[in-house]
Amino acid sequence: MSRAGETIRLESRADGFAFDAYHVKPGDARRGGLVLIQEIFGVTDHIREVADDFAEDGYEVIAPAFFDRQQRGFEASYDPDDMARAAALSQAALWDQVTGDAQAAIDALQGPVFAAGFCWGGAASWAVAARCEGVAAASCFYGRRISELLDEPPRCPTILHFGKIDASIPLERVEEIRDRYPDMPVHMYDAGHGFASDRRKDYQPDAAHLARLRTLQLFARSGGGRGEGA
Template sequence: MTDLSIQSDDGSFSAYLATPASGSGPGVVVIQEIFGVNANVRAICDKLAADGYFAIAPDLFWRQEPGIQITDQTEAEWKKAFELYQGFNEVKGVEDLATTLAHLRKYPGVTGKVGCVGFCLGGKLAYLMATRTDVDASVSYYGVGIDKDIAEVPAITKPLLMHIAGKDGFVPQEAQTVIKEAVAGNFLVEVHVYPERDHAFTRIGGQHYHEEDASLAHTRTAEFFKKHLA
């Protein structure tokens, strides 16, 4: 487990990399929430590494303030997180993720395919990775704002798994309907709705964490990656 630097056209940014004990395996780009590459994101990478993947989480807020690692536990941290979210350049973020994807593909020991998984802000970006890059498989957890770029659905050429919280306070029912209707019938897209869950129901320690449905979602993700990245 290490922090490394990735070079982009605009400069360099850091990323947390967790590696499998075997020293070889597929890769997964882990896409942060609005709290940066914090302990929760690093734990997700570590779990993926324990499951046999190279897992890398790039710092997507580096253009605003490098090294952000905050939590969802205080009002001040929420304020900081939303300020960073409002100042985030989505296009540049996807470019950084594409750069990270290319970096991971060439990393020693990475064999076969490379996917991505994102949460909240990262859930939206995982969707955009599926529409704008050559990522091999994408997983989106309660992505915010996907409906605004739903016209990109026809650009999806690789498998996409979407986890939607039925009572998501940041993704209203109207937006959920737009998403579900747009991907209906697309054999590359798999959608699971958790009817009684609110946003971030898989974030351990979060207000809306629900152990049973979080476990169900993660099991579905594990099976999806095993099918499409192995």
């Protein structure tokens, strides 16, 4: 797929730090804006492809490079050394800075604005839904660190996606979320971690398709009608 997007630079609402982001506009009628939040691997070719796909569905997408403070332009592969470096960068990314960066992306988009994220980005999407202004809905994919944020309830409609056989997220953690937020949709899939990414060994096409469909339905119910937010 040819890239339709561009790199832009934004200033964090947390501290004014200038960071890069991948930006792509829809080619057809606009449904709204979307802040797309990376895995620990950075704004990779995969994340840019996901952004392009959402643009095809009518969303203007900004995918911030949340690790630019630690290493500008960071992109990691799935080999063990790269994964260790990526994990270290994710731990160094403070939630206050992350949500400040996300707020800059939200402010750069016309509403309604949504959030979606994967892995580390799944937890970051929860933080964005809880702390940021102007988020209409959020979809969080296999966010292991959501458990750190349970005392901060999302302020917009939010759905969660987890794999039933995800070794990195014990089912007990998922049950903690359900116990705390019984009215929040928590969808479980016959899949492991990273099931929505065709770059991962646990990719599960049926689960990925269903989770994406549920995400688009949430956005549509939350103001993302075709032609709105133009």
